[in-house]
Amino acid sequence: MDIKEHVEQVLRRRFADAVEIDVQMGSYGRIDALVVSGTLVGVGDSDRQKTLWDALRQELPRDELVQVSFVLASTPQVEDAMPRHPADEA
Numbered sequence: 001m002d003i004k005e006h007v008e009q010v011l012r013r014r015f016a017d018a019v020e021i022d023v024q025m026g027s028y029g030r031i032d033a034l035v036v037s038g039t040l041v042g043v044g045d046s047d048r049q050k051t052l053w054d055a056l057r058q059e060l061p062r063d064e065l066v067q068v069s070f071v072l073a074s075t076p077q078v079e080d081a082m083p084r085h086p087a088d089e090a
Contacts, residue, residue, distance in 0.1 A: 003064050007031050007056065014055040015039060019076050030069035041075045048073035 001009070008023040011033060015021065018037040026032035033052075040048045052071045060068070 003067050004031060006060065006064060007033060007068060010056060010059045011035055011052070014059075026069055028069075030067050032070040033068070034072045034074065036074045036076055038076060040073055041077065045073075048075075 004023055004025060008021060011021050011023065012018070015035050015037045017039055018035055020034065020036040022034040024032050035052055040051065043051065049071065052073045056065060056068060056071070
């Protein structure tokens with residue numbers, strides 16, 4: 001299993017209620033991830049981020065963890081309130 005798959009597996013297991021988990025290869029071949037989960041409702045922004053990073057730290061070996069450059073934790077309510085790009089509507 002490659003690093004992208006492993007990160008996605010960890011996030012799907014830890015945030016089983018997530019309405020969206022998007023794991024991509026970002027800049028310089030490093031991992032970027034988005035998790036939109038109802039579990040994070042009522043949790044402050046920095047604590048949301050900490051929750052994701054804690055999950056990754058607990059389950060990924062160090063050589064994989066250092067390849068993760070960006071994780072964003074959000075809630076369905078925040079995502080619903082975000083303006084959409086016209087291309088997303090098509």
